[in-house]
Amino acid sequence: MRYGELQRVLPGFLRRHVLFFEACIEEAVAACAASLPAGARVLDAGAGEARHAAHFTGQRYCGVDLAIGDAAWDYSRLDAIAELAALPFPDGCFDACLNIVTLEHVPGPRDVLHEIARVLAARGRLLLIVPQEWEVHQAPHDYWRFTRHGVARLLSDAGFTDISIRPAGGFFRLLSRRLLNGLQFFPLLVMPVAALFLVPPAIILPVFEFLDRRRDFTLGYICTATKRC
Numbered sequence: 001m002r003y004g005e006l007q008r009v010l011p012g013f014l015r016r017h018v019l020f021f022e023a024c025i026e027e028a029v030a031a032c033a034a035s036l037p038a039g040a041r042v043l044d045a046g047a048g049e050a051r052h053a054a055h056f057t058g059q060r061y062c063g064v065d066l067a068i069g070d071a072a073w074d075y076s077r078l079d080a081i082a083e084l085a086a087l088p089f090p091d092g093c094f095d096a097c098l099n100i101v102t103l104e105h106v107p108g109p110r111d112v113l114h115e116i117a118r119v120l121a122a123r124g125r126l127l128l129i130v131p132q133e134w135e136v137h138q139a140p141h142d143y144w145r146f147t148r149h150g151v152a153r154l155l156s157d158a159g160f161t162d163i164s165i166r167p168a169g170g171f172f173r174l175l176s177r178r179l180l181n182g183l184q185f186f187p188l189l190v191m192p193v194a195a196l197f198l199v200p201p202a203i204i205l206p207v208f209e210f211l212d213r214r215r216d217f218t219l220g221y222i223c224t225a226t227k228r229c
Contacts, residue, residue: 017206018203020169025101029100033056036059036125044062045112045116048073050077066081070138085108085111093121094121099126117227126227168218168222170218171212173209180202
């Protein structure tokens with residue numbers, strides 16, 4: 001079962017409990033949109049199907065992607081198709097930027113962050129979300145995983161300050177997710193039996209998150225930063 005299918009069939013409270021990383025992403029994007037004034041210019045760098053556009057109806061949203069990640073996706077809502085390391089915009093023309101689980105798909109993440117900094121206005125804000133423990137996806141365009149220290153270094157080198165890096169869960173949420181990953185290996189006929197063994201512990205394990213205070217085992221990071229003046 002794909003994560004999108006799980007999101008559709010699970011009730012709301014259970015969806016956030018089990019699909020915690022996705023919930024963190026939606027909450028972070030919604031908070032970013034709510035913090036921006038009306039008319040602010042927002043770049044979604046790596047927009048894919050531009051599904052985050054709905055959060056920015058009060059702002060001037062611009063979705064950009066190279067449109068090669070998933071052949072099944074509908075890229076028709078993009079405002080521009082371009083390499084994120086060579087954005088077709090002048091310096092300082094955006095007030096905020098999203099880069100949501102996209103940095104792992106570019107050959108040069110350092111170049112992309114420098115380019116994002118270039119098109120952001122002074123004190124422009126960046127919401128960056130990156131994976132640390134995640135399966136290979138959108139192959140063959142899947143190149144990197146990031147630690148909190150690596151992200152901090154990349155952001156600082158690109159000219160960002162006020163850097164905040166928050167792990168999206170810890171060991172027990174990660175283990176829960178891996179049990180759900182295991183369902184994909186079973187034929188459809190025995191999937192219900194496999195689910196009996198894998199789904200209940202996947203639901204229970206996040207209850208023990210309080211035991212992992214360091215959050216060194218995490219699915220990914222929710223990062224915010226501000227472009228230096």
